[in-house]
Amino acid sequence: MKEKTAAAISMISKACLTGHDADALVHAPSSEITGVPPIDPDMLSHVLTQVRLRGGAVYRAKLRAPWALRFPAGAAHFYYVEQGTAWVHLAGRTALSLEQGDLLMLPHRQDHVLSGGALMATDDIELVSRAHFGTNRHVLRAGKDGAVCRLIGGQFHFDGDAAAAVLAALPQALHLPGNGIDAPPWLDAITRFLLQEAHGGGPGSALMVSRLVDLLVIRMLRCWAESQVRLPGWIAGLSELRLGRALRAIHAEPHRPWTVQALAALAGMSRSAFAERFTAAVGQAPLQYAQHWKLTLAHDMLAQGVLVTQAAGRSGYASEAAFSRAFKSHFGYSPSTVRGQRA
Structure with a gap:
């Protein structure tokens, strides 16, 4: 199993988003990354071995304007926009627009609002609850009869003694723009398998979800690091x-x-x-x-x-x-x- 996981990480690490700005997994050393700034893969692997990820809820969202959903603090989140536009509202910063093909990670477990527009009335914000999922816990629905937004969302948790120190070097939001392009093969494969395992609920599904989230986060961190002119904190030392x-x-x-x-x-x-x-x-x-x-x-x-x-x-x-x-x-x-x- 370890050899297969290492091979999967190596294969996925060779691809990057085209145009893109409770189980433990120890990350295997990954293949060398080229580009600017260059990242020492052994060092990145060393840091990530000290952080364990646990996958949580994974779902497909089918939303129609107007809609605005508040996600409470407590878990890290990722979103991949399959169709349409969404806006992410974080305390203390301007609303962030997400377009088709965009991938976003919110690593700091903060309270945030996801909506169909940049402007919204406070009274229109709904707290996400089981009612939004109906009988199917893996399909989130909200809104009325306006413009359509479809996305894949997921929650996960950073564990391990070093989690806080590693997270301290990451920004509030890691945004990888897709420029309206369809998902690259590696992202399509991971999200497809994530949804399959989350929906299936078979033996070992929790472990599979955790490991797939692990691969997704590693790939996101690498693509994000490659896009930065000035890397923050310890990440800068990897170059x-x-x-x-x-x-x-x-x-x-x-x-x-x-x-x-x-x-x-x-x-x-x-x-x-x-x-x-x-x-x-x-x-x-x-x-x-x-x-x-x-x-x-x-x-x-x-x-x-x-x-x-x-x-x-x-x-x-x-x-x-x-x-x-x-x-x-x-x-x-x-x-x-x-x-x-x-x-």
Whole structure:
């Protein structure tokens, strides 16, 4: 099964969108990607092995204007527009237009509204519920008798201790424009199999949905990264092999008391040249980034119920007091606050 999964990832990775801006899967190393900016595939695979995806609801939406649906916070979403136009409304940003062939991922589990138009009245927004699916849980219907919009939607969850740190480098929305072109073979295949497994409900269907969502998200992340002029955060380091060595070490041993000299040695660079290049590429100084990664992982531990003392030890701090000071300085609130929210 592992060999087949690796082969599938390799095959899918060779294609990219033409014109396009609860089960665990460990990602196999993928084939090298060409283009600008170049991405170190081993490093990307290394980061993604620390994040596990669980597929949730997958459905085909048949919508007719006017319509406006609110999706509550709690899950990541993806949308592929098969026909027509849709608008995505996220707090704090201008409404985003989606056309036929567009693929969108909302990785941060935020509340959002999907509608048939850029402007809408608050009273017209409906909260998505089981009533919109009727007797068929895999076909969502809404609206009246206006312009038609058909799309494939899905929900999924990022799991794993490193999920929060990985998501921190991603924007609110990853939009891959299709320019009105039909879906490329890889996307058509994944969405078709996703719907088939979601509808079938046979033995192993939950595992199949999770793995297919996994492949879809990997492909989306790659296509999005290739389209960016300036990559954010750790993703920028993937374009430079030497920086990738240092990033890989930080990710693999976040609890270690890293020094700039030690990281520069791994990168095969002088201390000053490494610090300058790392900061320019990643947007944070090496030790600042190392602390951010470590504390973000600690935050995720606390959110999952790990005791403050345990989180401090796993993060490499000599005492709970030192950990609490660093945590509060970084996030603006104490570790116990995160534990309290869980309770």
